[in-house]
Every structure is written in C-alpha cells, then in structure tokens.
Amino acid sequence: MTSSPTLPAQSTDTGLYLEVQQFYAHQMQLLDDRACDEWAATFTPEGVFAANGLPAPAKGRQTIAAAARAAGERLAAEGLVHRHWLGMLTVLPQPDGTVSARSYALVIQTRIGGGGTAELHRSTLCEDRLVRGEDGSLLVLERKVTRDDLA
Amino acid sequence: MTSSPTLPAQSTDTGLYLEVQQFYAHQMQLLDDRACDEWAATFTPEGVFAANGLPAPAKGRQTIAAAARAAGERLAAEGLVHRHWLGMLTVLPQPDGTVSARSYALVIQTRIGGGGTAELHRSTLCEDRLVRGEDGSLLVLERKVTRDDLA
Amino acid sequence: MTSSPTLPAQSTDTGLYLEVQQFYAHQMQLLDDRACDEWAATFTPEGVFAANGLPAPAKGRQTIAAAARAAGERLAAEGLVHRHWLGMLTVLPQPDGTVSARSYALVIQTRIGGGGTAELHRSTLCEDRLVRGEDGSLLVLERKVTRDDLA
DSSP: OOOOOOSOOOOOOHHHHHHHHHHHHHHHHHHHTTOHHHHHTTEEEEEEEEETTSSSOEESHHHHHHHHHHHHHHHHHHTEEEEEEEEEEEEEEOTTSOEEEEEEEEEEEEETTSOSOEEEEEEEEEEEEEEEOTTSOEEEEEEEEEEGGGO | OOOOOOSOOOOOOHHHHHHHHHHHHHHHHHHHTTOHHHHHTTEEEEEEEEETTSSSOEESHHHHHHHHHHHHHHHHHHTEEEEEEEEEEEEEEOTTSOEEEEEEEEEEEEETTSOSOEEEEEEEEEEEEEEEOTTSOEEEEEEEEEEGGGO | OOOOOOSOOOOOOHHHHHHHHHHHHHHHHHHHTTOHHHHHTTEEEEEEEEETTSSSOEESHHHHHHHHHHHHHHHHHHTEEEEEEEEEEEEEEOTTSOEEEEEEEEEEEEETTSOSOEEEEEEEEEEEEEEEOTTSOEEEEEEEEEEGGGO
C-alpha cells in the first residue's frame, strides 16, 4: 500500500505459533493448579529452569516438580493464589529443529479473603528453547526467566 | 527430538481456538463499552452467568443485560473504567458438541482523573460452555467465574 | 445447537488475525528493548502516533523514534522497566484495503532493585489502522492511544 519497511517479516508459521500459545496456556494452568508432576512433564526429562531470581537452575523433571511443590506449599501456607500469564509471544524456529519462544510473563497474586484486589507480584521476560517429544508434542528443553526488577 | 512426554497433546483445532479468542476479545470489548444488550446477546437466550462473587446466577439475556447495565452505572457514578482481559485460554470440544473453554480473567480498574495508575481489581478463573447459534457463531451457554480471593 | 443470535459473526480471517498478533508482540518487544529505530520502522514513513496523554501526535518515523528514545532515557534515568502488553484484539479488514485493529494496551512498570512488585502504570485503548509495506509486512499507518484515566 505504501512505504519501504526495513524489518524482516515477523510472521511464523501459523500452526506452530498457535501450538506454542496453547502449550503455554496449558502449562501455566498446570502450574497454578499445583499439578506439579504434570507441570514438570512439560519439560524434557533433563529440562532446565533457570531464573535470575533463583540461586541455581532447576535441572530435570524431579527437581522442577519439587520446586513447584515447595512454592505451592509456601503460597498455600500464606493464603495466596498465583496466576501466571504469558503474552507478547514471538516464536522463531531454529536451524537445529528447536524452537525459540520469547514472551513476557506476569505473576498475578491474590490473597484469599483479602477483599479481591490483586497485585502484580512479578513482571518477567521468559525465553524458552522448545523441542518435540516422542509423540510430537512440545516440551521445554531450557527456560530462562529474567525478573524485570533484577535486570 | 528427545524425551518421553506423559501428557496428551493439548492442541485443539487451530480454527476453533482462534475463533474462541476472537469471540472473547469482541465480547469483552462489548462489556467494557457498556453495549449491554449486545453483550447479553453473546449468551444463549437462556444463558447462565454464575460467579462466586455474586449472590445468585444471572439467567437469560434480559437478566444478564440488566446486571451489566447496573454495574456500568455504578462504575460511571464512581468515575471508574473497567477493562476485562482474558488469557491463558484452553479449549476442549466435548462429545456432545459443546465447547469447554477455560481461561484466566482480569478486571483492570482505572479512576478517571486519577493520574493514570491502574489497579488489578480482580483476578479470576473463567469456565465457559460454548455452543453455536443458528448462524454458526459462538454463544455462551454457561459461564462460571471464580474469584481467586474467594477460592 | 440452540438460540437465535443477533450479532454478526466476529471472526476475521485466521491468518490475518494471527499475523496482527505476531506483529504486535514483535513491535512491543522492540519498544521495550529500546530498539527505537526498529520500533519506528514498524510505522509507515509518514505514520502517526497520537495519544490523549501526549500534547501533539508524533508524525513520521524520525519523530516516533526520537519520542521512544526520549521515553527510554527517562525510564533508564529513573531506574524503571516498562513492558507493553496488548490484548483483547479485534481485527477488521476495511474496504479500502487497510486493516482496523482495536486492542487494550497495558504498561507494566517495575523498579529495578525495588524488590519485585510491579505496577499497572497505564491502562489504555489502542486503535490502529494498518497497511502493508512493499514486502507485504504490516505497518502502522495511524495509531490512537486513549488512556482510560483521561477518557
């Protein structure tokens, strides 16, 4: 219609983009529902969860599940509910067959019995390398979460 | 590439998933624009809106429209603007032809003339059963909204 | 299944809807990463950025880039990180070949070293007219951002 853009087109294959969206929605619901083993199973068996808010990366499904379980128990003890929101997702297939996914992630925190108002517990950047499992579904090989306040 | 996933694939038909996304975006814009009759028309004629924050479910378009109108008037009188955000959507077609949609819903509240900062008025879980109207478009047969603070 | 809906179907062409989603995700990442020239290049050369929070519209890529740079420097000086989230997107192709996109936009603000809690700096309505550049990718011809608190 007009103009000379200098940026490469940013559109990924429609099917893959939607598949990643659905994968994240499902994955976040598992985490927030404290389905810790199912959450951990969305990582590869040796998957890595690294975050600048954690002392060390969690490696492997057992460790990832245990960390989620501990976090969930802390929240329950404090009477808090967390909801993880991912958005502003970009997806780039890599030459080696993995998929790079970059998104923003929020943690919304609500106090049970606290009257309703929620707070933005965290604002982060989430960088994933995704691969396909044996049945073809997506799995996280490596996740890096960067808290904005620690950037 | 690697690993043995234990979860079933969570990818729904691409077209349906996007249709639900668009349906929700349109529906939330109607609500926040106080197009109350149009909002109510996104439910079936006998549609149900139930919420753990409400004394009783609203049943039928007239009741749903009246509730939206009353809420809108309250907000206007208090000088507040609400924006409803849905996200982390999963969609599962059911054997009976209905569609189960599960999402997170936020209510963002801003005070007119308040300097700009908004607040997270509510964080909720939204569980819908969707059906198709005579012209094929999606409608809410039943909605259940669960406030995180009352969970 | 049931009922007589009174609303026209709101589903846009699947490919276009996803393309706009991806365009926005990429565009917001550029802005928040302070890639100001790349951000400005997502507008047409004479593109317009108008907002009820700004004294005058920014016109043309140079002006749009300069405004982003100035805002980025202000944030850096104050030790703040911004993340722009767009959501609740509706997309309507127009008879003249342009595309109308209406969405909600949030600005999430986090203070570096501030302990982690973020705030909802702004809640806005974003109305875009999009066109295609010579290579077929989407560009913003005209953007109008309306802050909820100034509505």
